[in-house]
Amino acid sequence: MPKGVPEVVPEDGLTTRQRRNQPVLAVHTGPGKGKSTAAFGMALRAWNQGFDVAVFQFVKSAKWKVGEEAAFRTLGTLHEQTGAGGAVEWHKMGEGWSWTRKHGTEEDHAAAALAGWQEIARRLAAEQHRFYVLDEFTYPLKWGWVDVDEVVETLASRPGNQHVVITGRDAPQALIDAADLVTEMTKVKHPMDAGRKGQRGIEW
Numbered sequence: 759m760p761k762g763v764p765e766v767v768p769e770d771g772l773t774t775r776q777r778r779n780q781p782v783l784a785v786h787t788g789p790g791k792g793k794s795t796a797a798f799g800m801a802l803r804a805w806n807q808g809f810d811v812a813v814f815q816f817v818k819s820a821k822w823k824v825g826e827e828a829a830f831r832t833l834g835t836l837h838e839q840t841g842a843g844g845a846v847e848w849h850k851m852g853e854g855w856s857w858t859r860k861h862g863t864e865e866d867h868a869a870a871a872l873a874g875w876q877e878i879a880r881r882l883a884a885e886q887h888r889f890y891v892l893d894e895f896t897y898p899l900k901w902g903w904v905d906v907d908e909v910v911e912t913l914a915s916r917p918g919n920q921h922v923v924i925t926g927r928d929a930p931q932a933l934i935d936a937a938d939l940v941t942e943m944t945k946v947k948h949p950m951d952a953g954r955k956g957q958r959g960i961e962w
Contacts, residue, residue, distance in 0.1 A: 782921045783913055783937045787896060787929035790943030797891045797923040798826045804889035804921065805833055805843040812847045812887040814878060816871060816926075817894045825962050844888070849874075871898035875909065885918040896926030899933065910936045 770777070784800070786793035801811050813830065827848050834846030851874035875898070881887060898904045910932050913922060924933065934940050956962065 781919045784923040784939040785929050785937040786925045786941050788942035790945040792943050793925040797925050809844045809888035811889045813891040814849045815893045816851050868903035871903040875904045879912050882916045890922045892924045894926040895924045896929045900928050906930045906932050
C-alpha cells in the first residue's frame with residue numbers, strides 16, 4: 759500500500775468515506791517482542807481522536823506493574839478533568855492469574871477467562887467502547903478456554919464502528935482469517951539471548 763493508496767479498490771458500492779470508516783479487527787501475533795506495545799500505540803491514537811478506550815489484559819498478573827497501564831490511567835483522569843482525548847478503562851481479567859505463575863486450578867483460570875470474554879461480548883453488543891485492546895487473548899483461545907468460533911462470530915457481527923486489537927502468540931487461523939489487519943512479530947535478536955533480563959523503560 760504505497761503512500762497509503764490501496765492497490766485495489768473493491769466494487770462494494772461504498773464511498774471512499776464509508777470505506778475509510780469501517781471498523782477494524784487487528785491481530786498482533788508471532789514470537790517476537792512488541793505485540794502489546796504496538797496495540798497500545800494504536801490505543802494512544804484512538805484516545806487522541808476522542809475514542810472511548812478499553813483494555814482487557816488476559817494473562818498478565820494483577821501484581822505486575824505495566825507502564826502502559828499507569829500512562830493510560832493518567833490519560834483517563836486527564837479526560838475526566840479537561841475533556842481531552844477519550845475515556846479509558848483498564849481491566850485485568852480474572853484474579854491476576856498468569857500463564858507463568860498460576861494460582862488456583864486450570865478450571866478456575868478457564869472460568870475467569872470465559873467470564874472476561876462474556877463481559878467483552880456484552881460490551882460489544884451494547885457498543886460501550888470505540889476501541890478495545892484484548893491483550894494476550896490468543897492464549898485462552900489456544901488453550902480452549904474460550905471458543906474460537908464464538909469469538910470470531912461475535913467480532914464479525916459487532917455493531918457500529920468498534921475497533922478491536924487482539925495480541926498474543928499462536929493466534930488461531932480462524933481469527934487470522936477474520937481479521938482485517940494481521941501483523942506477525944518475528945524475533946531477530948533479543949537481549950535475553952545474551953543473558954540479559956528485562957529492564958525498566960523497556961519491558962515495563
